[in-house]
Amino acid sequence: xxxxxxxxxxxxxxxxxxxxxxxxxxxxxxxxxxxxxxxxxxxxxxxxxxxxxxxxxxxxxxxxxxxxxxxxxxxxxxxxxxxxxxxxxxxxxxxxxxxxxxxxxxxxxxxxxxxxxxxxxxxxxxxxxxxxxxxxxxxxxxxxxxxxxxxxxxxxxxxxxxxxxxxxxxxxxxxxxxxxxxxxxxxxxxxxxxxxxxxxxxxxxxxxxxxxxxxxxxxxxxxx
Amino acid sequence: xxxxxxxxxxxxxxxxxxxxxxxxxxxxxxxxxxxxxxxxxxxxxxxxxxxxxxxxxxxxxxxxxxxxxxxxxxxxxxxxxxxxxxxxxxxxxxxxxxxxxxxxxxxxxxxxxxxxxxxxxxxxxxxxxxxxxxxxxxxxxxxxxxxxxxxxxxxxxxxxxxxxxxxxxxxxxxxxxxxxxxxxxxxxxxxxxxxxxxxxxxxxxxxxxxxxxxxxxxxxxxxx
DNA sequence: GAAGACTGTCAGGATCCCGTCAGGATGGAC
DNA sequence: GTCCATCCTGACGGGATCCTGACAGTCTTC
Numbered sequence: 001x002x003x004x005x006x007x008x009x010x011x012x013x014x015x016x017x018x019x020x021x022x023x024x025x026x027x028x029x030x031x032x033x034x035x036x037x038x039x040x041x042x043x044x045x046x047x048x049x050x051x052x053x054x055x056x057x058x059x060x061x062x063x064x065x066x067x068x069x070x071x072x073x074x075x076x077x078x079x080x081x082x083x084x085x086x087x088x089x090x091x092x093x094x095x096x097x098x099x100x101x102x103x104x105x106x107x108x109x110x111x112x113x114x115x116x117x118x119x120x121x122x123x124x125x126x127x128x129x130x131x132x133x134x135x136x137x138x139x140x141x142x143x144x145x146x147x148x149x150x151x152x153x154x155x156x157x158x159x160x161x162x163x164x165x166x167x168x169x170x171x172x173x174x175x176x177x178x179x180x181x182x183x184x185x186x187x188x189x190x191x192x193x194x195x196x197x198x199x200x201x202x203x204x205x206x207x208x209x210x211x212x213x214x215x216x217x218x219x220x221x222x223x224x
Numbered sequence: 225x226x227x228x229x230x231x232x233x234x235x236x237x238x239x240x241x242x243x244x245x246x247x248x249x250x251x252x253x254x255x256x257x258x259x260x261x262x263x264x265x266x267x268x269x270x271x272x273x274x275x276x277x278x279x280x281x282x283x284x285x286x287x288x289x290x291x292x293x294x295x296x297x298x299x300x301x302x303x304x305x306x307x308x309x310x311x312x313x314x315x316x317x318x319x320x321x322x323x324x325x326x327x328x329x330x331x332x333x334x335x336x337x338x339x340x341x342x343x344x345x346x347x348x349x350x351x352x353x354x355x356x357x358x359x360x361x362x363x364x365x366x367x368x369x370x371x372x373x374x375x376x377x378x379x380x381x382x383x384x385x386x387x388x389x390x391x392x393x394x395x396x397x398x399x400x401x402x403x404x405x406x407x408x409x410x411x412x413x414x415x416x417x418x419x420x421x422x423x424x425x426x427x428x429x430x431x432x433x434x435x436x437x438x439x440x441x442x443x444x445x446x447x448x
Numbered sequence: 449g450a451a452g453a454c455t456g457t458c459a460g461g462a463t464c465c466c467g468t469c470a471g472g473a474t475g476g477a478c
Numbered sequence: 479g480t481c482c483a484t485c486c487t488g489a490c491g492g493g494a495t496c497c498t499g500a501c502a503g504t505c506t507t508c
Contacts, residue, residue, distance in 0.1 A: 114320055154495080378485070423467095
C-alpha cells in the first residue's frame with residue numbers, strides 16, 4: 001500500500017487530508033512540525049510527503065533540505081504564499097510540486113497520482129511466486145529454481161491469463177478469448193494442448209499438477 | 225544540452241518561452257499544433273515538453289495520450305483554464321505538472337528544473353557495462369575493450385531503448401515506436417536489420433548473442 | 449456395466465518468425 | 479557532380495511455433 005506522510009500544524013487540514021487519502025486507499029502518517037516530520041520520514045519511509053511550508057520552529061525549506069540529504073522521495077509542498085519567490089525557493093530546494101492554499105482536493109490528489117506514477121516506474125517488479133517458480137510479469141520472464149524457462153508467446157499469454165487471477169476459476173471461454181482472441185471459442189483442443197505444455201514446463205509432476213488445476217467441465221484455475 | 229519542446233499556437237508565448245529557455249542554456253524546439261508536436265517529439269526526442277492545452281485541431285489531452293503511448297518524457301501543461309476538472313484530466317492523462325496562464329516565468333522555470341532534476345536523478349546509470357562493452361549514456365559513447373565503436377544514430381537509439389530497461393522484455397512494437405517514432409509499428413524488417421547490426425558491433429559471437437537476446441514472437445531483451 | 453462427455457497426450461504438416469544478404473534511395477560533404 | 483555513410487525495402491533459407499486430428503484414459507450418467 002502506498003504510504004503518505006502529511007506534515008502540517010493545523011489539525012483540521014491534517015484531518016481533511018487524512019480522510020481523503022484513506023478513502024482513496026492510501027496509508028497515512030502525520031507530523032505536526034519540521035522536526036517530527038524528519039523523524040517520521042526516517043522511521044516510516046513514506047512513498048511521498050505532503051509538506052506545509054508554514055511550520056513552527058523549523059522552516060519548511062529546511063525540512064526539504066533535511067529530507068533531500070538522504071532521500072529523493074517525492075515532496076509536494078502546500079503553502080499559503082502564492083508569490084513566486086517562495087515557490088521558486090521551495091522547488092529549487094528539492095520540492096517536486098507546489099500547491100497554494102486554498103487548494104482543491106481533486107487537484108491535489110491528481111498531482112499526488114502524477115508524482116507517484118513517475119516514481120513507481122523504477123520500482124521493484126511485481127512478481128508471482130509459487131513452488132520453485134517465479135513469474136516476473138513486468139519483465140516477461142519465468143524462472144524455475146533460478147533457471148530461466150523459455151516460453152512461447154502463446155504459452156506466455158495463457159500463463160498470464162491464469163496468474164493474474166490467483167485462486168479464481170477461469171472458464172475455457174474466457175481463456176480462449178483472452179489468449180487467442182474472439183472467435184476462437186471452439187478451439188478447446190488448443191487450450192488443452194497449451195495447458196499441458198505449461199504444466200510440463202512449470203509443474204514438478206505434470207501428470208499431477210499442484211498449481212494449474214483442472215475444473216472438469218468448467219475451466220482451469222491457478223492455485224498459488 | 226537539455227532539449228525542451230515548446231508546443232503552443234500563440235507565437236508570442238512561444239517566443240517568450242524560447243527566449244527565456246535559451247537564456248538559461250536550454251536547447252529549444254517548437255511546434256504549433258498537436259500533430260506537429262507528436263512529430264517533433266518523435267524526431268528530436270526532447271528531454272521535456274511544455275504543452276499548451278488550448279491547441280487547434282488535436283486536443284491537448286490527446287497529445288498527452290499520443291506521447292505517453294511510447295515515451296515517459298516529462299510533460300508540463302500550460303493552460304488558461306484554472307478549473308480543477310481540466311487539471312485532473314490532464315494530470316491523469318499523463319501530464320507531470322499543470323500551470324495556469326498567466327504564469328510567472330520564474331515559477332515555470334523552477335518547475336521545469338524540478339521535473340528535470342527528478343528525471344536525471346532517478347536515472348543514476350550514466351554508464352552501463354557488460355562483457356567488454358561499456359555504454360556511456362550521458363556522453364553517447366560506446367567502447368569495446370576500451371576502443372571506441374562508432375554507432376549510427378538509429379543504432380544508438382535502439383541500443384539505448386534496450387539498455388535502459390535491463391533484463392526486461394521490450395516488445396517489437398515498443399522498440400519500433402521508441403526508435404522510429406509512432407506509425408512505424410509494421411517495419412519489423414528494419415528492427416531485425418539493426419538488431420543484427422548491433423550484435424555485429426557489440427557481441428563477441430554475433431551468431432550466438434549473450435546480451436542482446438531475442439524472445440521469438442515477443443521481442444528483444446538486454447540481459448547484462 | 450455401457451454409453452457419452454471430458455481430459456491428457458502424441459504425431460504430423462502448415463505457417464510464422466528470425467537472421468542474413470543484396471540492392472536501391474536518400475542526404476550531406478567536398 | 480562524385481563520393482560516402484546511412485537508411486530502407488525485398489527476398490530467401492532454416493528453424494521454431496502453431497494448429498489439426500486421432501487415440502487412450504477417467505469420470506459421470508443412465
